[in-house]
Amino acid sequence: MEAKDKAIEYIDGIADKITEVSHKIWGYAELSLKEFKSADLYVNVCQEMGFEVKKGISGIDTAFTASFGSGKPVIGILAEYDALSGLSQEAFCPEKKPLVPGGSGHGCGHNMLGAGSFGAACAVKDYLEKSGKEGTVILFGCPGEEGGAAKAFMARDGVWKGLDCALTWHPGDTNEVSTGTCNSSIQVLYKYKGIAAHAAGNPEMGRSALDAVELLNIGVQFLREHMPADCRIHYAIIDGGGVSPNVVQPEASVLYMVRSVDVADSVALQARVDKIAEGAAMMTETTYERQFIDGTANTVPNTVLEKLMHDNLQYVPLPEHTEEEKEFAAKVYATYEKNGKLPGMGAQYDKDIAEKVKELVKGCPEGLYDFVMPFYSGDEFHPGSTDVGDVSWETPAVQFNTVCFAADAPGHSWQNVSFGGSTIGDKGTVQASKVLACAAIDLFEDPNILEAAKNEHKKRMEGKEYLCPIPEGAVPIAI
Template identity: 60%
Template sequence: LGAGAFAAALGVKAFLEATKTPGTVVLYGCPGEEGGAAKAFMARDGLWYGLDAALTWHPNDANEVLTGSSNSCIQTQYHFTGVAAHAAGDPDRGRSALDAVELMNVGVQFLREHMSDKARIHYAITDAGGRSPNVVQPRASVLYMVRSNHVAEAVELQKRVDKIAEGAALMTETTFEKKFIDGLADTVTNHALERVLYQNFQELGVPSHTTEELAYADQLSATYPGNDRLPGVGSQYDLDYAEQARALRTKAGHAMNDFLLPLYQGDAFEPGSTDVGDVSWQCPTAQIHVATWPNGCPGHSWQNVSCGRTDIGHKAALHAGKVLAAAAMDLLTQPALLEEAKAEFQRRTVAGYTCPIPADAVPVVAD
């Protein structure tokens, strides 16, 4: 991610200097893309409002211009505190923090019937209080992740989860401390910028791979299920698009998707979350995927990591930099393109940005 963006920034800088074109390119370091939401903290402070446009990329199994929305997300940790006691001799003196966590989880299960079908709630018990069942557990912690298609909805859904935590504490006569971890918004698409990116992607083509690299990708492909799935966000929503993707996969004849997928600009929704969403609420934003690992390779896997240390990953990062830089050059030299993107941005963000991060929150890591 960082290497590709850095390559793009260097390319635009060189272009501005060589051609004396007026303009500014800014490279943002954004640590904690997941589990930190750095861009969302920047958005809380209004950083992205100062940009005309933002371009980025993400490693993937396909070469495509990304479109559509994603889920917003809020992470909160709940630390419950009770009273320890001997579970056999003095159970009446104990107040179980673990009971509170379990009751909270049960309450959230019942909430699932009464939330948007695009919303998601996940949890992980990060501290079960101890190892002995003969002790009333005086402490327990659970980490919650609340997702919804729109950030304003996620904020409201989070309030309902907070009420369930309060109810669980009340039922068990325990107390709890709520710690905000991070939050990020849904993505606002921008078709005008997507078209600029796609035109440059077409002109530049896709990374090429050696026989050895393709053999390595084929070997990796055999280590995970789902290596036959159709690539591209459009394949999930459009049958004709899916058939085009299938034909391109068949023609490739190996695990790497070394072709550019057609431009898709229909309705699309990714249930995952990204802090690029917060950027997209404050300025026109678009992003691409560049094939960095074999088809269908699961995210956050050892196979992803293994490709990152090879020429496959290196080529992907550099190629992403070229496509982003070329698109930025068009935006700098063709004002009409930027005006079109800004007009679309204004239409799509008329509701205004709802920041999921409290004013007093600081970046932390979940316990």
């Protein structure tokens, strides 16, 4: 299609800008909800490109929207830009080598995620301008994916309801559409306060916050027998009170995370943990503060949009990798254990796809799955969580991956940080821009696709209602 070919050409023309943004954000490596420089950069480049920019969406300083166009359809493209602690690493380097010891790094590749989405929004804007078509494109700056769940806060405030659909991607080790559903999750921090005392001399005067944390944990262990089988409860004692056993600990905190396939079950389970937390305070005569941290819903898949994304993954020419890049990938590939599984979702569930993938893998350079995975769409459950889930309850949404990382590379790893600052990452990012832009253009050109995607969404929502895991009044907190 001519319009799509022009968009691909347009993106090639701004590829330097896209990768410049990606590299700058790679360098900032700011943690969840503290992405101040990264958000400012996006605000500036989006304004430069002629978008109407709003900052501070849903009360989150580092969230923004950049819009262009008017009227329907309204297509959202999602960007993320938070990094992870402890993953500082030199770019394009095949061995573990922190840039700043103990510093943070883009181990999930969100420097690329945001930049790729930004490039796509620019191309869609150019398409709308040149074609004179009615419609709106909005780039959503969504901070705190690794912690903070900005998209879920935006869902609570009805932000996604105004969209006809939402498109996003994530750097990966395959060129593949994401499908299926995932876990919902809710995090709550319980901070207990007691009274310090000499643990041997005046124990009767002390009230132990640490005892409260332990009793809460024991209560939750007994709860496990009586919760739905697909639920999970995790916890981390983030403050044990101190290092002196001869002191009755006056302060202690534990962070809880509940998970379930259905967000409504997570909300119900969380309320039961709250009761145990209350009981622990009563038993120990301590007080406590309950601090809501974040929550995300499970994803609602959309086969129509998945097919659209797959078609465009095939439409956009795959990037070619140089000998230097292949050598780098092979060296990084040698640094971790392999799980022996075939890559991609489809190969896990479909025998025919598994056979095809087996052949495709044989033709790959070591450490790079440089082909498009066969199409697979299903409702299978994957145990991770993402705040894209909350978007997908409110509007048809889709995610896909392009090859930005080494084959089978562990998630949240130094290897991914290294790739995220390499030309392999750059190529995957620009490819993602093209796929997103071409898919959006298809949606503007052929209203039937959007209609079908919306009908599917409606059908999947029958008898269900989005129960937002974020309570009214909660504000995002960076832990």
